[in-house]
Amino acid sequence: MTDPSLDPGVDPSLDLVEGDRVEVEVGAPAHGGHCVARLDGRVLFVRHALPGERVTAEITERHRGYLRADAVEIHTPSPDRVEPPCPYAHPGGCGGCDLQHVASDAQLRWKADVVREQLRRLAGLDFPVRVEALSPVLGWRSRVRYAVDAAGRPGLLQHRSHQVVPIDRCRIAHPAIQELDLLDREWPDVDALEAVASTGGDVAALARPAGSGPLPVDDPTDSGVGSGVVSGVLPGGRVRLSGPDEVAEEAMGRRWRVPPEGFWQVHPAAADTLAATVVDLLRPAAGEISWDLYGGAGLFAAAVTDRTGARTTLVESSPIGCAAARANLADLPAVEIVEARVETALHRRRVTGPVDLVVLDPPRSGAGAHVVRAIAAARPRAVAYVACDPAALARDVGTFGSLGWRLTALRAFDCFPMTQHVECVALLEPAPQPLV
Secondary structure, rough: OOHHHHHOOOOOOOOOOOOOEEEEEEEEEEOEEEEEEEEOOEEEEOOOOOOOOEEEEEEEEEEEEEEEEEEEEEOOOOOOOOOOOOOOOOOOOOOOOOOOOOOHHHHHHHHHHHHHHHHHHHHHOOOOOEEEEEEOOOOEOOOEEEEEEOOOOEEEEOOOOEEEEEEEOOOEEEEHHHOHHHOOOOOOOOEEEEEEEOOOOOEEEEEOOOOOOOOOOOOOOOOOOOOOOOOEEHHEEEEEOOOOOOEEEEEEOOEEOOOOOOOOOOOEEEHHHHHHHHHHHOOOOOOOOEEEOOOOOOEEEEEEEEHHOOOEEEEEOOHHHHHHHHHHHHOOOOOEEEEOOOOHHHHHHEEEEEOOEEOOOOOOOOOOOOHHHHHHHHHEEEEEEEEEEEEHHHHHHHHHOOOOEEEEEEOOOOHHHHHHHEEEEEEEEEEOOOOO
């Protein structure tokens, strides 16, 4: 245990350990699904709390300079506090939902505050943010991964833990997934179960046999995989239990076929919403050349190319995503598909200018400075940046800003109700050149 006297500003007599309880006043929400409180100069990141509440917080983790805690008793409840719709959404319970104790409209304000603060802190921008609701707020999650414990019982994980919480059903899971019998059985030879319910009405279930490797993080913002089929086994060692080889998804007036283990937006309304927003912000014109980076099955490439009729280069590292894009965009010969990591494709000039429009939809970690610099060097007219992590977005917006670009528009959507996650679409454009 770290000596508290080593932390500047902390009372040396304050020697808290996991399980200790303290009473604190809760402050503003922070990135990560918690609120910030302070105790004798030390920062506490408190889950299951709301700004303005006075709570008893139980210490769950101790780090140099900060603590993590759960609000286990609410002394002064916020008017935005509600009874969680799920009986497993409590301290020590399922860690999948961060905000079930928060009223729906307050969840939108919470997420807007987080996005705004990240832009201010990491990009130096004071930019207005409003998060728009998507319906439904329960029963929306179309891709769910259940972990299986040592006794063969399926469930969901505690927050920041590998401890499995057996459940009867997940309240944010799509109704068709809730109707499956995966949680009614024991799975002694399985490490994880996955279920998909598509917007086209298909339902599929997959299993990861025991010993098939470490489980991916169960993150609603990242439902895809990045490896191909090997020796008849699905990516990640999965085995299909039921359902079709490909599921149908519907978006932007098109019908898509995607393997259930491939990537697709998790909220049923997200694909249409995000693609329409990208088009609205970019205003693609006939003849404009575009790049779709981290393009997946080609949702944004199709939306942009339908309006430009010109060449679009889609870059995607996942063989599954590239195969889906080739099959689904076969009627759009203007789309070229490059199977490569984005940074590699840009560095080795597999993707070259001139280019007018760029759609950038990186994973949670963001695009990174190398990719941002390469895009800026290509001098497109505009970039639409689709982001599921506000901190990564803010870092990359800051890099764009250092290269003479500016954030000119931002729309945010609650594509992950009841969780901390939020999806943003940002428009970045070169700053006007001063008149000589």
